[in-house]
Amino acid sequence: NTLIIATRNKGKTKEFESLLGDFGYEIKDLTDYPELPEIEETGTTFEENARLKAEQISELTGKVVIGDDSGLCVDALGGLPGIWSHRFSAPNPTDEKNITKLLHELAPTAISPEKRSAHFHTTLVAARPNHESLVVEADWNGYIGLTPKGENGFGYDPIFLVDAFRTAAQLSDEEKNKVSHRGQALRKLMKELPEWLNN
Numbered sequence: 001n002t003l004i005i006a007t008r009n010k011g012k013t014k015e016f017e018s019l020l021g022d023f024g025y026e027i028k029d030l031t032d033y034p035e036l037p038e039i040e041e042t043g044t045t046f047e048e049n050a051r052l053k054a055e056q057i058s059e060l061t062g063k064v065v066i067g068d069d070s071g072l073c074v075d076a077l078g079g080l081p082g083i084w085s086h087r088f089s090a091p092n093p094t095d096e097k098n099i100t101k102l103l104h105e106l107a108p109t110a111i112s113p114e115k116r117s118a119h120f121h122t123t124l125v126a127a128r129p130n131h132e133s134l135v136v137e138a139d140w141n142g143y144i145g146l147t148p149k150g151e152n153g154f155g156y157d158p159i160f161l162v163d164a165f166r167t168a169a170q171l172s173d174e175e176k177n178k179v180s181h182r183g184q185a186l187r188k189l190m191k192e193l194p195e196w197l198n199n
């Protein structure tokens, strides 16, 4: 029982592995399939991009594939970086450069923490050949901190305040998965997946 996660982001894969470990699936990601082409994220919504990744990789492999499109939506920036979260500091984005750019753009709100509200979003699409796909999504609300803190997680976790004291990168993997956008979305997916696989 193999599930392919249509991602090259090892931070995502690690969370899928720990969340799906209990369900008895073998998890692979696109680093296990170096021959597959890069999927261009040309969509304008999380769902479109998740669907592009899941359906194209499913078409190419003939297998059940989950696409994850996710990002950080900051209220004071009208929802940005949103679907641009990974590419925010393009042309050569890194997590560090993305964080620096975001903190810079939020500098005008530094004296009013309540203006730094944000949420992480994940849309997951499960796809298999010649079959309608399955879609779930979830959010995780928090605030953007003033400086990066913590060593766990990936992406924007070091500046995502989950409460007054801790960022997402200061949570253990287990604590993050219990409450995160991806954890919530995956639990929804696993409720619906068995029936979807049998139809």
Ligand code: ITT
Pocket (backbone or CB within 6 Å): 006, 007, 008, 009, 012, 041, 068, 069, 070, 071, 072, 085, 086, 098, 120, 153, 154, 155, 156, 157, 168, 180, 182
């Ligand atoms: P794939 O397309 O290969 O899956 P990606 O990293 O480009 O990898 P996305 O297009 O979905 O994936 O972009 C998601 C970005 O949003 C990711 O690179 C992080 O910057 C951010 N992000 C998503 N989930 C996150 C999380 O749980 N913690 C911190 N940052 C997250």
Ligand code: NA
Pocket (backbone or CB within 6 Å): 041, 049, 069, 070, 083, 084, 086
């Ligand atoms: Na994306």
